[in-house]
Amino acid sequence: xxxxxxxxxxxxxxxxWGVMAPVWSWAxxxxxxxxxxxxxxxxxLAAAFTFVVMMFNVPLPGGTSGHAVGSVLVxxxxxxxxxxxxxxxxxxxxxxxFGDGGITxxxxxxxxxxxxxxxxGWWTYGLLAGRAGSTPRRRALAAGIGGYVGVxxxxxxxxxxxxxxxxxxxxxxxxxxxxxxxxxxAVPAMALPHLLAIGFVExxxxxxxxxxxxxxxxxxxxxxxxGPGNRPLRRLAATVAVLALLAPLGxxxxxxxxxxxxxxxxxxxxxxxxxxxxPAGFGRLSxxxxxxxxxxxxxxxxxxxxxxxxxxxxxxAALGIAAIVAVVLALRRLLxxxxxxxxxx
Amino acid sequence: xxxxxxxxxxxxxxGAAAPRRRRGSLRPLRRALAALEAVLSxxxxxxxxxxxxxLLRNADPRAKLLAGVVLIVAATLLHGLATLGLCLALAVGxxxxxxxxxxxxxxxxxxxxxxTTLVMAPxxxxxxxxxxxxxxxARPGGGSLGPFRLPxxxxxxxxxxxxxxxMLLRTSACVTLALVLAATSRPQELLTGLRALGVPQxxxxxxxxxxxxxxxxxxxxxxLHLARLARSIGGIGxxxxxxxxxxxxxxxxxxxxxxxxxxxxxxxxxxxxGEVRLLRPPRWRRLDWLVVTAAALAAVALVAADRGLA
Numbered sequence: 001x002x003x004x005x006x007x008x009x010x011x012x013x014x015x016x017w018g019v020m021a022p023v024w025s026w027a028x029x030x031x032x033x034x035x036x037x038x039x040x041x042x043x044x045l046a047a048a049f050t051f052v053v054m055m056f057n058v059p060l061p062g063g064t065s066g067h068a069v070g071s072v073l074v075x076x077x078x079x080x081x082x083x084x085x086x087x088x089x090x091x092x093x094x095x096x097x098f099g100d101g102g103i104t105x106x107x108x109x110x111x112x113x114x115x116x117x118x119x120x121g122w123w124t125y126g127l128l129a130g131r132a133g134s135t136p137r138r139r140a141l142a143a144g145i146g147g148y149v150g151v152x153x154x155x156x157x158x159x160x161x162x163x164x165x166x167x168x169x170x171x172x173x174x175x176x177x178x179x180x181x182x183x184x185x186a187v188p189a190m191a192l193p194h195l196l197a198i199g200f201v202e203x204x205x206x207x208x209x210x211x212x213x214x215x216x217x218x219x220x221x222x223x224x225x226x227g228p229g230n231r232p233l234r235r236l237a238a239t240v241a242v243l244a245l246l247a248p249l250g251x252x253x254x255x256x257x258x259x260x261x262x263x264x265x266x267x268x269x270x271x272x273x274x275x276x277x278x279p280a281g282f283g284r285l286s287x288x289x290x291x292x293x294x295x296x297x298x299x300x301x302x303x304x305x306x307x308x309x310x311x312x313x314x315x316x317a318a319l320g321i322a323a324i325v326a327v328v329l330a331l332r333r334l335l336x337x338x339x340x341x342x343x344x345x
Numbered sequence: 346x347x348x349x350x351x352x353x354x355x356x357x358x359x360g361a362a363a364p365r366r367r368r369g370s371l372r373p374l375r376r377a378l379a380a381l382e383a384v385l386s387x388x389x390x391x392x393x394x395x396x397x398x399x400l401l402r403n404a405d406p407r408a409k410l411l412a413g414v415v416l417i418v419a420a421t422l423l424h425g426l427a428t429l430g431l432c433l434a435l436a437v438g439x440x441x442x443x444x445x446x447x448x449x450x451x452x453x454x455x456x457x458x459x460x461t462t463l464v465m466a467p468x469x470x471x472x473x474x475x476x477x478x479x480x481x482x483a484r485p486g487g488g489s490l491g492p493f494r495l496p497x498x499x500x501x502x503x504x505x506x507x508x509x510x511x512m513l514l515r516t517s518a519c520v521t522l523a524l525v526l527a528a529t530s531r532p533q534e535l536l537t538g539l540r541a542l543g544v545p546q547x548x549x550x551x552x553x554x555x556x557x558x559x560x561x562x563x564x565x566x567x568x569l570h571l572a573r574l575a576r577s578i579g580g581i582g583x584x585x586x587x588x589x590x591x592x593x594x595x596x597x598x599x600x601x602x603x604x605x606x607x608x609x610x611x612x613x614x615x616x617x618x619g620e621v622r623l624l625r626p627p628r629w630r631r632l633d634w635l636v637v638t639a640a641a642l643a644a645v646a647l648v649a650a651d652r653g654l655a
Binding site for chain 2: 004005006007008009010013024028040041042043044045046047048049051052053055056058068070073077085089090092093095096097098099102103104171173175176177178179180181185201204205207208209210211212213216217281
C-alpha cells in the first residue's frame with residue numbers, strides 16, 4: 001500500500017501535504033493535552049511498535065503470507081490520535097531510511113494508512129464493541145472487523161489516489177503523466193486483494209492481538225472502549241440527522257445553477273439523448289432492477305415542484321440511514337448472541 | 346525415520362531464506378526472520394558507504410536532505426524521456442561520486458526496475474493505453490466472455506511503451522536519489538536533518554527516539570521468532586500460525602508499554618519537564634550551501650530543459 005515516488009503528480013501530493021499538515025498539528029496538540037510528559041516516549045515506542053508489526057509475516061490459506069499495518073490495533077489500544085502520529089512517524093522512518101514508500105508521496109501514504117485506516121477501524125470497533133462491560137470475545141471480534149474495515153478503507157483511498165492520476169495529469173494527446181491506470185483499474189486492483197486476502201490478515205492481527213492482551217493483561221487500558229459517560233452514538237446520530245436535513249441543498253443548488261445530471265450517472269433515456277444512441281448492453285442491463293425510489297423519489301417526482309422534490313430527497317436520506325442502521329443493529333445482535341454463548345457455563 | 350529439525354542440522358542459519366524443497370509451513374517465519382535481521386543490521390551497524398572518501402562525506406545531513414528532496418521533487422516534475430534519463434544519470438553519478446557501493450546501487454535499482462516493470466506491463470497494452478500497435482501479443486478474436494466484450498487483438502502500443510518508460514525512469518531516479526541520502530548519512534543524522542525542512546522539534550525528537558528504540562523492539566521480535574523456530578519441527582496450521590503471530594505482536598506491545606514507562610521515568614529523572622530540546626545544530630559551512638545551491642540549479646535546469654524540449 002506504500003505509494004512510491006513518481007506515481008503521484010504534484011497535483012495530488014501537494015494537496016496531500018496540505019491536508020496532513022493541520023492533521024499532524026491537531027494530533028500533536030491534542031496529545032499534548034492528554035499524554036503530557038509520557039507523550040514523547042509513548043509516541044516513539046508506539047511508532048517503533050507499528051514498524052515491528054509490519055515485520056510479522058502472517059500465513060494465509062493457500063500457502064502465501066502477508067503482513068499487517070497495525071494502525072487499527074494501535075488506535076484501539078492507544079487511541080486514534082496516537083495512531084495518527086505513531087504510524088506517520090513509522091512511515092517517515094520507512095521512507096527515509098529504508099526506501100519503502102516515497103518521500104514526496106509520504107503525506108499521501110500517511111493520509112491513507114495513518115488517518116483513514118485507524119479512524120475507520122476505531123469507529124467500527126466503537127460501534128460494535130459496545131460498552132465497557134462487553135465480553136472480551138465481543139471486543140476482539142469488533143477489533144478484528146475494525147481491522148478489516150480499516151485496511152480496506154485505506155486500500156480504497158490508495159486506489160482512488162492512483163486512479164485519478166490519468167484524469168488530472170495528462171499531456172496534450174491525453175497520455176497519462178503519472179500512474180497510467182484509471183479508477184476502473186486502480187480501484188479494483190487495490191480493493192480486491194485487500195477484500196479477499198490482506199483484510200483477513202489485518203483482522204487476525206488486530207482481533208487476536210487484542211484477545212491475547214486482554215487474556216494475559218486483563219487490566220490493560222483500551223483507548224477505544226467507551227466509558228459510561230461517553231455517548232458516541234448520540235453524537236453520531238445528531239451529525240447524521242444534520243447531514244440528512246442538509247442533503248436537499250445539493251439538489252436545490254444544482255437546479256438554481258442549471259446543472260444537469262452528474263457526469264456518468266445518466267439514465268438510459270439521458271444517455272440515449274446525449275450520445276445519439278443507446279449501447280445494447282446498457283439497454284439490457286439498465287432494466288434488470290427497478291429501484292423503489294428511483295432518483296430519490298417516487299416515479300414521476302422529478303416533474304413535481306422543487307419543494308416536493310427536496311422533501312422526497314430528505315425522506316430518501318432518512319430511509320437510507322434507517323436501512324444502514326438496521327444492518328448494523330443486526331450485526332450487533334449477532335455479536336451480542338455470541339456474548340451470551342460465552343456467558344453460559 | 347523422523348528427520349532432525351532444521352535448527353539441529355549443521356550449518357543452520359536462522360535468517361537464511363527458506364529452502365525451496367521444504368514444505369512452506371515455516372517459510373513465513375523464516376522470511377520474517379530474514380527481514381528482521383536485515384533491518385537490524387542496517388540500524389545497529391554504521392550503514393554509511395562513504396566513511397573515508399566520497400563527494401558528500403563532509404556535507405551536513407541537513408544540506409544533503411534538502412538537496413535530495415529538491416532533486417526528487419524535480420524528478421516528479423519531469424515528463425520528457427530525455428530529461429528523465431538525464432535525471433537518472435545524475436542520480437547514478439551522485440551515487441558513484443558519493444562512493445555508494447555498486448552492489449547496493451544495482452540491488453536497489455534492480456528491485457525498483459523489476460517492480461515497476463511488473464506494475465507497468467499492462468499499461469503498454471492497447472486495452473489500457475490506446476495507440477499505434479507495435480507488437481501483437483494475443484488474438485482473442487473478439488466475441489464476449491460473460492458480460493465482457495473481448496477485443497480482436499491485444500497489442501503493445503508505442504504510446505503505452507512511452508508511458509511505461511516514463512514511469513520506469515522517474516521511479517528509478519527517485520529511488521536512486523533516496524539511496525544516495527540513506528547511504529551517505531547515519532540514520533540519526535538524517536532524521537535530525539528534518540529540522541532544515543521545517544519539521545517541528547517534537548516530531549524530530551519522536552523520530553530520533555523511534556529510530557533509537559526500534560532496534561530494541563526488533564530484537565524482541567527477533568527473539569520471539571527464533572524461540573518459535575527453535576521449538577518447531579513442522580508447521581502447526583494456518584490458524585495456529587496466525588494466533589502465534591498475533592500473540593507475538595501482543596507480547597511486543599507489552600514490551601513497548603514497559604519500555605515507554607521506563608524511558609519516561611529515566612527522562613524525568615534526568616530533568617525532562619515535557620519541553621523538547623535538541624542539541625543546537627552546527628552552523629552551515631560553505632560546502633553545505635554549495636551542495637544545496639548545486640542541487641537547486643540542477644533541478645531548475647532539468648525542469649527548464651524538460652519544458653523547453655516538451
